[in-house]
Amino acid sequence: MKKLTGAQIVIESLMAEGVDIVFGYPGGAILPTYDALLDSKIRHILVRHEQGAVHMAEGYARVTGKAGVVLVTSGPGALNTVTGIADAYMDSTPLVVITGRVSTSLIGNDAFQEADIVGVTRPCTKHNYLVKDVKDLGRIIKEAFYIATTGRPGPVLVDLPKDVQQAQCLFKYPDKVELRGYKPVIKGNLRQIERAVDAIERSSKPLLYVGGGVQWSNAAPELFELATGLGIPVTETLMGLGSFPASHPLRLGMLGMHGSYGTNTAVCHTDCLIAIGARFDDRVTGRISDFAPNAECIIHIDIDPSSISKNVKVDIPIVGDIKNVLSDMLRIVKSRESLAKRKPVWAKWHEQILQWHREKPLYERRDGVSHITPVQVIEELHAVTKGDCIIATDVGQHQMWVAQLFPFERPRSLLTSGGLGTMGYGLPAGIGAKLAAPDRTVVVVSGDGSIQMNIQELATAVEYGVDVKVIIMNNYFLGMVRQWQEKFYNERYSYSAMAVPDFVKLAAAFGAHGFRIERPGELSATMREAFKTPGPVLIDIVIPKEEEVMPMIPPGGAMSEMLFA
């Protein structure tokens, strides 16, 4: 065994975990670890604001499935990570956030740049640690990665006092963790899975409702086999988009507040709802008492027992890892020949849903309009990328247009802030994604409001030559706020109009390229040119403020209250 400082132990432990990239920002209390970092092979991305570091780590984690790592200093540095950590917690994203802390002798003394980040992040981390003794450090980092990436993934914070980073001890990285209070259930109960298959067989209108858990569990192939093998239609939550290929006829797209008429009508009529890695969020269910009113049986597969029967009472809960549970389910399904007799019934049900879709498609074609429409932007984006790209979005109307209209063919292609709804997520998440997958095309779709939160990370993208293409759907308004004010606040637009900078000049000032598109005729050619331009590019596309995300179920409303354009 070698004698190492705490700072060296951090770096050795990160290397042992296979960490190749760290997002961070140095400062007083973390300097010993930054000093040790300089001697390692780990790549460091210097961000411009700590929140950016966390979203980059989230983008990295969503694309790779590995934990994203963040390294920041104490006090303001640590506190600036909180929004990102809460975002990762809501969207089950594995992170290990290492924060410097004032020396142990100063803790609680209102020392310079002191904050109780462990106390602050207790409700928004999966777990967090204050390291008081360098002898515990290796074990704690091992546990942090284990907790972050197993079970339902989530962020783990390790608060590291400066004197602990400087103290020395003999170091050997532990081989395994022993946590008697943490044993995620991986294998689903076989009798429950059997019951679920019974319920599906009995049903005439089964519907798969899939969320982000399918992607975290890498269970898209199993989902595909189950859905296509039986012919059961699939609707995805915002976080589930990409788990099932958009080009497949069984794919119904997003449900909920901005789901299509056909999809939400299917939810209203299903007699057997099969929820997989989804959590019955209020944006999905609307008014709980009116959600899936005809479902005689709700099956819920999830790794997190606390997600089950939280919002909606579930008839057949199955706690376990989705990939594992679906594999068992497929085995049962294949051995049961009687299921084949049900397929014609389910095909009729699928045809009925497609009929509803035809009755009220998402957006009607509007030819000959003089302005650029959101539909045109998404279609053009699809054309220019040939549909093969990772899209990171911010939060608002543009996010919903992407979710409704872009046909995601494979998992881990849409990075978006679903649970927390964090404006400013998109650009840094896109940077993190591009660093994780340099061979993929990465596009950030944002709005004029969202992009101005964390626009400083454009400097990071330029410094490291990160090739992200940023589309700004610019309507000089906080568009979604405006839409709610129009619909629910008597068109009283209280502080939602916004002056915006000249994004072309702004891009140039950062050392990036900027384009502006104002007329439909310019859209195709300029987009093509922008995407051909190497390095980070801002594309400012002007759309009218009257464009709305439709249809819409008012918050807390029922399906029957759906508003249409």
Next chain:
Amino acid sequence: MPRHTISVLVENQFGVLARVVGLFAGRGFNIQSLTVNEEPLDPTVSKIVLVTSGPDEILEQINKQLNKLIPVIKVVDYQAVDTVEREMMLVKVSVDDRNRAELDSIISAFRGHVVDIGPRAVTVEVTGDTNKIQAFIALVRPFGIKEVVRTGSVAMARSVQLNNGAKRQAREDS
């Protein structure tokens, strides 16, 4: 709202209590009583017993979230279980020569102990479930209570379960 006595076995480490009570505080739930102690047989773990009131389905959710906390090893909600519950109270009661005999008879009826005697007050130790403790307070209140301190409830499941869940629930609902 039903009263829940919840026992939580946790790692005996700093910060764990804050995580546990934080789940209640975050939802605006008051904790009516709380006891925490190192386990005598295994000092690496600690047992928290707390009493709270709330709708059953929300407490079920809190229990699941308690189980999700990494340092929490086991959670038991005694709501549907026959238990022995005890708390202990020290109460300093005013007394004079005229009513000393009357107080003594109340104390012995409650199997309390006098643990301190002064010229104008005695301090009594009483142990029992919450109802017994409250009954004792009601009886000695006319004497004049100078000071009172109570522990939280501790609870244990009975070896033989007679009135299990359903009956108990019916009683509480009525």
